[in-house]
Amino acid sequence: MSDRPEIGDWTDPDGLTAVQDARLPETLAAAARSPFYRARGGVPVDRAGLAALPFTTKADLRDAYPFGLLAVDRRRLATYHESSGTTGTPTSSYYTEHDWLDLAERYARKWVGIRDTDTFLVRTPYALMITGHLAQAAARMRGATVVPADNRSTAMPYARVVRVLRDLRVTLTWSMPTDTLFWAAAAHAAGLEPARDFPALRALFVGGEPLGPARRARIARLWNTTVVEEYGATECGSLAGECPAGRLHLWADRAIFEVRDPVTGHAAPAGRGHLVVTPLYREAMPLLRYDTEDLVEVSDEPCACGWALPAVRVLGRGAAGHRVAGVTVTPGDLEELVLALPGVLFWRARALPDRLVVELEADRSAADALAGAIRSRYGVPADVTALPPGGLVPHHVLTAAPDVVKPRALFGPDEDWARALSYY
Structure with a gap:
């Protein structure tokens, strides 16, 4: 059983601050064991000292590849991951079993719930990225049945996703918002109506790209179900989740968040700029004032849900246009x-x-x-x-059959041997 606070405990800002202050010494002590932070001249012992530290950047993480931020004996590592690298060289991240408990708990904080009666289709990449593993760990923690659908795999084309969604009576899914539009098109190509022929589907969990009101509404109408947004990063796991009022809230009982003005470098608890995060429950790879480089708007205005957690709008790295x-x-x-x-x-x-x-x-x-x-x-x-x-x-993208190739060298007279010894 976890000793970490749950969302229902934090409905007042003073309580959040108290939780952060109580946990921060352990976070700083963990960072003091990291070669990266030791080389920077040491680690402070309180919040005032933390605020004076320079930001940790993605460039720092790349320079520290692969284990320059490791703060535990490597034998304690449970998993190693890398970011997608869509905006540059991938960054490393690694977690202990204890770290994974925190990761899964944060992801599982969905207001619609993840239940032992759910069949949960995970349609994000596994491989080195954390996103698929994270959703699977959270779903298993809650007792759900996981369907590991992966993504960007010829073994799981859109037509197969649609079949699995319907035949297994999937109740929850996890994917990028755009992927749900491909499913809808593939369902239509199969003669199905997304809003009618998938009655078991009770929520679509989405993340990985900004979700505007128009796209959210389009997805919800297409599938006749609830869309629940998630925001996070490979280096940190889940950073924010959606409340029943439809707003994203930062998990400020599990991390200290700041907003850095990319022009002035000034950091504040709220405003518009880069999201900076100091995770409070991180053993293997402590991060102090990590600049995610994600452009966000953070507000401490009250929300109808009653949560005291700061609200965040994720604008994305291309938000400047x-x-x-x-x-x-x-x-x-x-x-x-x-x-x-x-x-x-x-x-x-x-x-x-x-x-x-x-x-x-x-x-x-x-x-x-x-x-x-x-x-x-x-x-x-x-x-x-x-x-x-x-x-x-193209239509064939929506209707293609699974293509699982194993290496082989001997072919019959009518077989295509151009793919000999390959997996593509």
Whole structure:
């Protein structure tokens, strides 16, 4: 049984501060055992000293690859992970069994619950990333049946996801928001209606990319179910979860959070800037004032849910947008315009110096409507192309059968031997 506080215990800010202050000495003591922090000149002993420390950056983590931040005997490590590397060289992270208890508990704090009666489809990468392993650990902690669907695998194409969702009567899923749109398209390709033919599905857990109101609403309507957002990082695990009122809250009873102004470098408890986190329950790889580089807005305004935990809006690293004809076009604003159109699932856009180029699977009237909305919103030229179904996401992607290849060397006369000795 964990001795860590649970969400229901923290409905007043003073209680959160007291929890942080009680735990911080152990966190600092763990960091003092890390070669990285020792080389920096030592570790403070209190919150005032913590606030004076320089930020730990992603560059620091890359320079410390692979075990420069290790603060325990390596024999105590349970798992090793790396980030996706989508914005640069991957960073390492590693956890003890004790660390994993904290990771799973935080992820399992879903307001809709994870129950022993649930069948939970995990549709995020396993491999070196933490996301699939994290959801599986949390679901097993709660007694749910896990369906390890993975992602980016030819063994689990969209058609197979749809079959498993229906045949196993899956009740919960974990994926990126965009993936749920692919499932819906694949369901339609199989002659199914997502809102009608998957009655067991009670919630879609999503994370890994910003989720705007329009996309959330589109996903919820498509599947006729609840969408629950999660926010975290490979280096830290779950950092925030959604409350019943639909807002993301930082787990401030498990970490100390700050917001760093990327221009001035000043850090404050709330505001807009980079999210900085000091996890309070971390043995193997303590992090002090770690700058995630994620652009967020943090508020301590009261929430209808009654939680005293700070609310956060995750804007993403591309939230600053691109300049088009002297105007900044942001991905979140543009998505709201696109998804205001009925029925649109797939689109893409390119910001050019003099105009915005957009392609979407829709009819000509929808494309014309979007061009008008862009001109009205931004005052910039827009070339919007309407593509038929399959123009962006080919039909075969939605209907492909599983393809599990094992190496072989001997083939029959009518077999394709171009794939000899390969797994691709």
